[in-house]
Amino acid sequence: MPVSFQRAIRFELGMQSRSKDCELLRDFAATGAAKLSRDLVYPPDGQDSARLRACANWVSNSKGEDCDPAVDVQVPADAELVLAAGAADPNVECAVFRDAVKKVFGPEFEPIATPGSCYFVEPLHRLQIEAGATAHGGAPGEWLADPNGTFKDHQRTSFSGNPGVAFRSKDDREFSRYVSPLGNLDARGHVRLGISPQRERGIDDWDRSKVVSAVDVARAHAVMELAMATHFRATR
Incomplete structure (x- = not known):
């Protein structure tokens, strides 16, 4: 998910997960990332560094x-x-x-x-x-x-x-x-x-x-x- 390099959140499925579970995880992660503070997340095409x-x-x-x-x-x-x-x-x-x-x-x-x-x-x-x-x-x-x-x-x-x-x-x-x-x-x-x-x-x-x-x-x-x-x- 598009979170900064300074702090990271990892979403992971277990070894027994089925392929269809990936879509559920993606939706869950996207929802969670949307609720994170603005200083933590950046858009997929955004700048991933604090440098100018x-x-x-x-x-x-x-x-x-x-x-x-x-x-x-x-x-x-x-x-x-x-x-x-x-x-x-x-x-x-x-x-x-x-x-x-x-x-x-x-x-x-x-x-x-x-x-x-x-x-x-x-x-x-x-x-x-x-x-x-x-x-x-x-x-x-x-x-x-x-x-x-x-x-x-x-x-x-x-x-x-x-x-x-x-x-x-x-x-x-x-x-x-x-x-x-x-x-x-x-x-x-x-x-x-x-x-x-x-x-x-x-x-x-x-x-x-x-x-x-x-x-x-x-x-x-x-x-x-x-x-x-x-x-x-x-x-x-």
Whole structure:
């Protein structure tokens, strides 16, 4: 029945129940749900989260973390100014990727601003995109070196003349690209894009072994290329 994820009421038939009893149980449950308080139930097509608008689609393991639907802001023209602005405001990070994600992945992906990062989320939860452009967080070359061996499939790459690195998590469930808009992999600051499949909303038997598809990897490449070509020029 359409009750919230914070509190749940379960209606159950015993093992000896007959198929016709299911209709009786459904009617009983529907009647009971109709008498519940408004703050407990939500309609079948309603929002099943207390978060506002696009933030309701954010898959996060952190409870109580701040989230706001991103607002469109101006992206500075200079690479260093972009990184500084992105470090101060995740809305700038979203603005760097907003048009590229919409064009490549589709308009159903909406940007949200969280502390220190931007995400693009969609209602079905099939895929989540994490994006950023910041002076914080180290240089792209640190992920290429990866002294702790946390990731795999490290590759040097380039986007609009800007050097970058690409790698995967060891379980193949995350794929990331980090690029230096300053023309140096060892320079502090980066532009990043990460994608990961999520448990699809409403699916109980979700395949936990699901990995990032080759199609989505290609899309991530296209998004990064478009974002870099739009907002950054190779400095060397």
